[in-house]
Amino acid sequence: MYAALWRVLPGPIWVRIILVLILMVAVLAVLATWVYPWIDGIINGQEATVGGA
């Protein structure tokens, strides 16, 4: 899977390394901004209010 990804990436090795880093940062940003808050809301439901808001 990752080997296939590596083969698909164009350019010499340092370009591929930079591309992989960019991809990783993009994935992390999506996770931290949308995916993790969504999961957190499902499994934790960290409520701090009285009255069950």
Place this chain on the structure above:
Amino acid sequence: MCPQADDPTEIDALRSRRGKSGKVTVVGVLGELLITVGALVLLFLGWQLWWNDMIMANSQSSAASEISQDWIAQDTSTPQPVPTVDPAEPSATPVPVDYGVPVVGAVASNAEAFAVLYVPRFGADYHRSIAEGTGHDVLNSNRLGIGHYAGTQMPGEVGNFAVAAHRSAYGGAMHLINELQLGDAIYVQTADGYYTYRYRDTEYVIPSQVRVLASVPNNPDGTAVDRIITLTSCNPLLSTAERIIAYGVLESWQPLSAGAPAELAPIIAAQG
């Protein structure tokens, strides 16, 4: 991930590891997926403890600094007398000035920040915005963090100024609520002035006990006399089984133009 295998023996070795075709195998992909899932779960823990706590806390704190500085910059009222020190006894504590009945601000619209909370017990430079409403748009916001229960009183008003915030994650504005000690200062700054509350007591309740929000806490039929602040958060830490409720009583009020209370002055000065 893709070794440069030029000589035939290395290619053979690779093929025997990966299967006959030298291509991706089901087991190989499955293994990579499992490792990926493991990494994502670890990242989730890191996100909860680091990003969602420290980063959010810093972001909420900076946002609170901004609105505090805006209010001070926009304050055009005439300068008020500041507490004076008796020249004969410079070491004595300044004589407090009585600024009269606290000014009560207008109710803000939902998710609008209208106050900044300062609790030195929560950290030397602790300050967070208080916005109207206790929905996720306020409590989980990276600029707000503390929500004012709609329908409860405003800062300085006779009755109960009740707010909620997360104990952990999303900035954890009430992380140290269990460490408040009798007499601890709880400052609320608004566009009108500074309200100094003193922490009085804590109770632990089930989440449905809304009577703690009454204008006389736990006595919904009572007639309010005191000016109370109520902080609510979840308890125990990392759980939602109970709520921890901390009460304070208003001690004094001073307009923005009179300057910040002595304990707050360095924090406000550092916001600029």
